[in-house]
Ligand SMILES: NC(=O)c1ccc[n+]([C@@H]2O[C@H](COP(=O)([O-])OP(=O)(O)OC[C@H]3O[C@@H](n4cnc5c(N)ncnc54)[C@H](O)[C@@H]3O)[C@@H](O)[C@H]2O)c1
């Protein structure tokens with residue numbers, strides 16, 4: 001579609017936009033990205049500006065929001081609710097200020113607005129009618145509008161925005177939201193308006209649960225919040241952990257009372273907002289008042305802080321502070337003239353999948369990655385997104401050539417949240433599960449939802465494993481980074497994992513990019529790890545699924561024997577669930593020789609090593625201990641040491657406790673142990689006993 005629409009294109013654009021709006025506002029299940037919606041909206045708006053006599057009364061520019069759902073009772077707002085005019089960049093913002101300036105100067109001609117009538121319009125931000133006016137800036141939370149009506153301090157009703165005049169009555173559901181006060185210290189009638197939102201964290205948890213229960217996922221927190229508010233069963237709403245953030249007021253029958261509460265003769269919009277936390281609404285994480293000149297800089301600041309907010313932001317809202325001027329400026333067809341929304345770049349785009357590349361990771365898991373045309377998302381071009389696993393593809397029914405919504409929130413990798421199935425044209429191709437490894441062509445194995453390459457010497461696995469093995473928190477081999485690992489594996493200088501320890505200077509110094517010194521340094525740093533790295537680093541370096549740094553440290557307390565422990569024994573280690581124990585056990589079982597070989601080469605340093613005999617024949621074997629007070633070592637560490645001696649460490653003192661280990665500042669546990677006559681072991685005694 002070209003930028004300028006003809007009449008028939010205009011009519012079909014209106015139809016298309018109405019369809020998007022219906023899915024968004026009424027069904028809480030969008031079929032387009034916000035960016036697509038906004039772009040089409042802009043085209044329609046342009047057409048209507050050029051053809052003011054040919055505006056389709058059904059055009060989305062002519063109304064606010066969507067239809068009211070039949071399932072709910074209807075309720076009228078005492079004062080109309082509005083949409084906001086959007087601006088997308090600094091240019092748009094200046095144009096918006098210019099429009100406002102013109103409106104102000106028209107007003108000024110017809111009535112005396114300001115004391116100083118001599119101001120001449122020069123530059124919008126420097127020397128104009130509005131240059132010295134204050135604007136209130138608040139985050140634009142992406143949720144669902146809600147209008148709360150309070151009478152004589154009591155919450156009477158909660159109504160969705162609906163079409164701006166009439167909305168759905170959702171009072172019962174609103175009462176389940178903790179951040180909506182049931183009473184406020186205001187006598188008379190007042191409408192408090194705000195956004196019902198779902199935090200990014202709660203949104204993730206909700207979708208994870210839905211995924212587990214095989215329910216469809218919400219595309220974004222906005223739709224989840226709206227869908228949760230428009231539930232007939234309030235119990236369901238209560239489960240969703242929604243929040244309410246106030247952003248303004250509507251009808252108010254006693255402005256004098258507000259002035260009194262604010263201790264001012266005359267209140268502005270900012271003053272009113274500042275009263276709301278005193279009414280019991282959530283305090284504002286961010287709220288500012290400033291002159292136009294400073295707004296662009298502030299926008300950039302808030303944009304940079306965007307990810308730090310608990311809730312999703314899609315822009316910030318600029319509202320003229322002076323309430324009398326607000327009233328005089330009035331409204332367009334659907335939005336106030338005195339406010340606008342300065343939108344943030346979209347974090348959601350529509351992409352079309354061109355192909356799938358299966359990628360092999362460290363653990364051998366084959367991950368499908370979708371490729372698509374480079375597309376701008378939140379300031380960066382992206383062309384790939386992980387589809388996580390083949391089960392996920394099946395569940396979402398993702399196919400090659402499908403159009404999908406792709407969302408980036410926080411620093412998380414972009415996620416495909418929805419397949420836009422109504423855009424299918426029959427050319428979509430099913431994504432097949434790999435039957436062999438895409439890198440080494442070895443056959444694959446299946447475990448749970450994952451597909452693995454079962455060749456331990458697969459190039460792809462060796463590469464990612466070696467990169468992990470050499471990394472800082474593992475064997476810490478200086479100079480052995482990603483590109484060198486890839487080069488060595490590609491040149492077949494490394495075929496098996498342990499080959500890095502058999503690399504010679506002669507192998508390296510002729511390679512591209514290697515000078516004599518660099519080659520020698522690398523050999524030195526590889527050889528330097530022999531007999532010179534703690535056991536926990538070695539365990540961590542093996543790259544076992546679910547076994548990270550902390551778990552590796554715990555395991556290392558058991559010495560080399562840890563590799564021979566049974567699944568049951570591993571499960572008993574404090575903080576180890578079945579999943580971790582199983583993963584470690586399976587790995588050791590499958591890779592016995594590999595581990596023995598590596599240990600012989602590397603000879604990891606074992607800080608505390610105990611034989612099986614030692615573990616069974618000591619003061620702590622099979623004893624129940626409780627630790628209390630503060631120690632030189634962390635409690636976590638002490639616990640692991642005691643467990644490595646076969647003790648069981650619990651958290652509360654009872655008759656079943658054998659020893660109480662006490663550090664400094666021991667409290668009620670020590671008293672209880674003494675009452676029960678238990679053996680108490682002080683830190684120093686423990687050190688002597690264990691030689692630590
Ligand atoms: N993806 C789709 O299919 C689709 C369809 C329809 C609309 N949309 C999106 O919705 C936007 C238009 O929707 P709209 O008109 O409902 O809302 P809007 O973006 O015009 O903004 C008005 C709303 O912002 C909310 N808001 C949040 N914080 C606020 C604050 N601090 N002060 C004042 N208001 C605040 C209020 O609920 C208010 O009603 C479009 O720009 C588009 O991005 C998307």
Ligand SMILES: [Zn+2]
Nearest residue numbers: 437440453458
């Ligand atoms: Zn492979």
